[in-house]
Amino acid sequence: MATLSVSKVPSRHLPVVATFALFVLTFGAGSVSFENFASGQVFANLFIDNAHLIVLAVGMTFVILTGGIDLSVGSVLALSTMIAAAGVKAGWPVPLVIVVVLLTGSVLGLLMGLMIHKFDVQPFIVTLAGMFLARGLCFVISIESISIKDKGYRALGMDRIALGGGVSITNNVLIAVAVLLAAMYVLHLTRFGRTVYALGGSEPSARLMGLKVGFTKVGVYVVSGFCSSLAGLVFSFYTASGYGLHAVGMELEAIAAVVIGGTLLAGGSGYVLGSVVGALVLGTIQTIISFDGTLNSWWTKIVIGALLLAFIVLHRLIVRRSSA
Amino acid sequence: MTEPVVDMRGISVEFPGVKALQGVDFRLFPGEVHALMGENGAGKSTLIKALTGVHKPTGLIRLRGEEVSFHGPGQAQDAGISTVYQEVNLCGNLTVAENILLGREPRRFGRIDGRATRRRAAELLERMGLAIDPGSVLADHPIAVQQLVAIARAVAVECQVLILDEPTSSLDAGEVAELFRIMRVLRDEGVAILFVSHFLEQVYEISDRMTVLRNGRLVGEYRTAELSRLDLVSAMLGRELSVLEELEQQTHPVDERAVLLRATGLGRKGAVEPFDLEVRAGEVVGLAGLLGSGRTELARLLFGADKADSGTLEFDGKPLHLRGPRQAISAGIGFCSEDRKAEGLVADLSVRDNLVLALQASRGWTRPLSKRTKDELVEKYVAMLDIRPATPDTPIRNLSGGNQQKVLLARWLVTKPKLLVLDEPTRGIDVGAKAQIQKLVAELAAEGVAVVFISAELEEVVRVSDRVVVLRDRRKVAELRGTDVDEVMAHIAGGRAAA
Numbered sequence: 001m002a003t004l005s006v007s008k009v010p011s012r013h014l015p016v017v018a019t020f021a022l023f024v025l026t027f028g029a030g031s032v033s034f035e036n037f038a039s040g041q042v043f044a045n046l047f048i049d050n051a052h053l054i055v056l057a058v059g060m061t062f063v064i065l066t067g068g069i070d071l072s073v074g075s076v077l078a079l080s081t082m083i084a085a086a087g088v089k090a091g092w093p094v095p096l097v098i099v100v101v102l103l104t105g106s107v108l109g110l111l112m113g114l115m116i117h118k119f120d121v122q123p124f125i126v127t128l129a130g131m132f133l134a135r136g137l138c139f140v141i142s143i144e145s146i147s148i149k150d151k152g153y154r155a156l157g158m159d160r161i162a163l164g165g166g167v168s169i170t171n172n173v174l175i176a177v178a179v180l181l182a183a184m185y186v187l188h189l190t191r192f193g194r195t196v197y198a199l200g201g202s203e204p205s206a207r208l209m210g211l212k213v214g215f216t217k218v219g220v221y222v223v224s225g226f227c228s229s230l231a232g233l234v235f236s237f238y239t240a241s242g243y244g245l246h247a248v249g250m251e252l253e254a255i256a257a258v259v260i261g262g263t264l265l266a267g268g269s270g271y272v273l274g275s276v277v278g279a280l281v282l283g284t285i286q287t288i289i290s291f292d293g294t295l296n297s298w299w300t301k302i303v304i305g306a307l308l309l310a311f312i313v314l315h316r317l318i319v320r321r322s323s324a
Numbered sequence: 325m326t327e328p329v330v331d332m333r334g335i336s337v338e339f340p341g342v343k344a345l346q347g348v349d350f351r352l353f354p355g356e357v358h359a360l361m362g363e364n365g366a367g368k369s370t371l372i373k374a375l376t377g378v379h380k381p382t383g384l385i386r387l388r389g390e391e392v393s394f395h396g397p398g399q400a401q402d403a404g405i406s407t408v409y410q411e412v413n414l415c416g417n418l419t420v421a422e423n424i425l426l427g428r429e430p431r432r433f434g435r436i437d438g439r440a441t442r443r444r445a446a447e448l449l450e451r452m453g454l455a456i457d458p459g460s461v462l463a464d465h466p467i468a469v470q471q472l473v474a475i476a477r478a479v480a481v482e483c484q485v486l487i488l489d490e491p492t493s494s495l496d497a498g499e500v501a502e503l504f505r506i507m508r509v510l511r512d513e514g515v516a517i518l519f520v521s522h523f524l525e526q527v528y529e530i531s532d533r534m535t536v537l538r539n540g541r542l543v544g545e546y547r548t549a550e551l552s553r554l555d556l557v558s559a560m561l562g563r564e565l566s567v568l569e570e571l572e573q574q575t576h577p578v579d580e581r582a583v584l585l586r587a588t589g590l591g592r593k594g595a596v597e598p599f600d601l602e603v604r605a606g607e608v609v610g611l612a613g614l615l616g617s618g619r620t621e622l623a624r625l626l627f628g629a630d631k632a633d634s635g636t637l638e639f640d641g642k643p644l645h646l647r648g649p650r651q652a653i654s655a656g657i658g659f660c661s662e663d664r665k666a667e668g669l670v671a672d673l674s675v676r677d678n679l680v681l682a683l684q685a686s687r688g689w690t691r692p693l694s695k696r697t698k699d700e701l702v703e704k705y706v707a708m709l710d711i712r713p714a715t716p717d718t719p720i721r722n723l724s725g726g727n728q729q730k731v732l733l734a735r736w737l738v739t740k741p742k743l744l745v746l747d748e749p750t751r752g753i754d755v756g757a758k759a760q761i762q763k764l765v766a767e768l769a770a771e772g773v774a775v776v777f778i779s780a781e782l783e784e785v786v787r788v789s790d791r792v793v794v795l796r797d798r799r800k801v802a803e804l805r806g807t808d809v810d811e812v813m814a815h816i817a818g819g820r821a822a823a
């Protein structure tokens with residue numbers, strides 16, 4: 001019986017299992033509705049088109065697990081594309097561009113983390129300020145979109161890696177998968193990762209247990225800043241351009257992916273893998289809408305909204321069931 | 325004697341508006357169990373936190389003869405001081421094994437070895453005599469188990485100093501015995517143990533010496549064997565204890581008053597088997613039983629905190645369908661929960677706001693209270709329960725553990741309920757306040773309030789109750805009137821003794 005098999009799953013895994021089921025369901029719905037949908041390449045494209053969102057969602061998961069939030073990720077992504085495009089245009093070597101971009105994101109994260117920790121300010125406020133700051137800086141560099149013409153740089157984004165069966169992926173997909181694996185390693189197999197969960201469970205307790213609360217609290221914003229700038233690089237590979245209006249509102253999509261992925265907004269419970277599947281669910285909905293062709297793309301937002309609500313309710317139900 | 329491991333001199337800690345400690349000296353020797361005694365708010369927990377670097381004290385602290393000043397509990401831990409703080413301080417979202425070894429997980433090539441973590445945790449749990457799955461989520465266990473897990477965490481590392489701040493407040497007799505056995509083993513290995521408890525029996529059983537604090541000042545350091553209980557109590561209170569004697573026979577005859585609450589076949593799967601219960605107005609019904617016998621679960625059903633899945637409830641002559649605590653509150657039932665941290669108090673609100681919260685909720689938000697009424701009420705209850713500090717604007721989290729418990733109780737008293745369910749109302753409360761609360765229960769009953777009283781201390785249950793309901797293995801097994809501790813014990817042991 002269905003209820004029997006569900007009750008075997010530990011309740012803290014339930015939301016992730018639900019997210020997986022949701023992904024299978026949406027992808028299945030697409031496959032039934034449209035021919036050519038159920039193909040390897042459509043599946044691979046999900047990763048290609050959403051690699052940046054996956055990377056953002058992974059960074060965001062760290063922050064949300066501690067009970068924090070990072071609203072700056074979309075803007076930092078845009079700023080990163082700008083720095084990359086401007087750098088390439090100025091003739092910097094590509095490795096230098098990459099290093100500068102990643103450093104910028106990490107330092108921004110570090111500064112926000114320090115503000116949050118040292119002055120005990122709400123993460124919401126600090127990262128909101130970071131969001132405006134980064135968005136503004138984009139336009140200091142240029143108010144126009146800068147396209148990237150460097151052959152080597154473009155190749156990084158365009159080169160295809162064949163997987164056989166006519167299916168191919170880009171470097172971005174490899175980056176996203178590497179980020180996911182690294183995040184899983186850090187969260188589950190290092191003390192830093194354990195402390196992230198402990199912080200989300202109870203910060204005063206974590207403090208009294210002698211854990212490195214300050215280091216970890218600042219650390220998650222550095223991780224998120226790093227992921228945002230890496231997502232910026234991924235995005236610049238994907239679009240071969242830098243623009244201050246890239247990824248407007250993307251932070252909310254990242255948060256949505258994390259929540260749909262089964263992570264508790266209050267912190268302490270959830271998995272990065274869930275967030276990645278959450279991002280894929282969002283991608284699938286977008287794909288379905290573009291396959292349909294007649295639906296307005298705003299439908300994506302409506303569906304995402306409905307899903308978010310459904311998942312928050314699901315969480316409450318699970319919590320209630322397991323505390324009963 | 326040898327050199328002290330911990331030597332604190334002239335320790336003072338000041339919080340805004342409160343001098344929590346003033347010039348306290350404290351010494352702890354290797355191989356002793358040292359009890360730190362004092363009323364609620366005397367400064368025991370503060371002294372501990374001053375030692376472990378949670379608070380920054382003025383004064384001098386020497387550890388093994390060397391001057392130290394810790395910048396946080398982590399440093400104290402690294403220096404060999406293991407602490408179980410008063411409120412269980414673990415992360416409920418993590419597993420038992422993770423909690424025990426958090427921050428010191430066994431690692432292989434820099435990564436946490438999950439298998440070794442669970443194995444090590446299982447060893448430690450076994451040593452504590454705890455038969456639970458180390459992979460289970462901590463929050464799924466009752467507070468007593470969580471407390472034992474916290475202790476397992478403290479003894480998981482080699483330490484020279486072990487600090488236990490009220491570790492026994494939610495343990496039953498068997499668990500306390502087990503804890504004491506471990507404490508003795510550690511003591512004999514030369515560990516210095518600092519122990520805080522409000523149970524005088526326990527203190528006399530386990531401690532070698534004691535230090536008494538009163539109002540943030542040192543009263544004295546004594547050998548346990550040389551200090552009589554009466555002297556200890558008057559050292560703690562600074563006066564003779566008269567309330568306790570008055571209370572000896574509080575039980576009052578219940579005339580055949582109207583039945584206020586009648587539960588018929590009330591039960592909930594996995595919590596309590598269906599039971600019948602009658603509570604009359606002005607009657608105190610005690611619930612006795614071991615931890616996990618279902619006494620808390622029964623109380624929660626009466627309040628609607630958990631939903632019954634069988635049986636009916638009748639209150640004040642009318643059927644009462646509880647879908648949640650709201651119906652219970654508006655019908656006139658109050659519930660003082662055993663887990664004050666998670667369910668009772670709002671830590672960031674002031675004493676005043678916490679007191680008013682329940683009252684306001686029962687009146688509905690459309691009928692606000694005037695400031696005058698609020699102030700009068702707050703003043704009355706602060707005085708009645710002797711809540712310290714008597715400044716209603718202090719946030720709850722700054723109160724000592726025992727005083728928090730008093731605020732929680734006051735919060736329900738304010739609403740003038742017809743039936744008050746008190747789950748472990750005297751846990752973590754000092755002797756003086758305990759007597760006050762028992763007296764208060766008697767007074768409430770005299771005014772016609774029905775009280776359901778739960779406590780792990782049988783003496784207390786027997787003393788305050790008109791009737792004692794005994795639970796065993798999630799089932800009501802007896803209902804005793806005018807009983808004594810031995811009889812209740814026999815019923816609690818019941819089947820087990822026979823088997």
Ligand SMILES: Nc1ncnc2c1ncn2[C@@H]1O[C@H](COP(=O)(O)OP(=O)(O)OP(=O)(O)O)[C@@H](O)[C@H]1O
Nearest residue numbers: 339344364365366367368369370722723724725726
């Ligand atoms: N963080 C804080 N901020 C302000 N005041 C505090 C704080 N912590 C404790 N106090 C105050 O310091 C005094 C001593 O409190 P402490 O917790 O040390 O008492 P205690 O002896 O442990 O009592 P109990 O037996 O109730 O646990 C109390 O008056 C309390 O209100």
Ligand SMILES: [Mg+2]
Nearest residue numbers: 369410724725
């Ligand atoms: Mg205390």
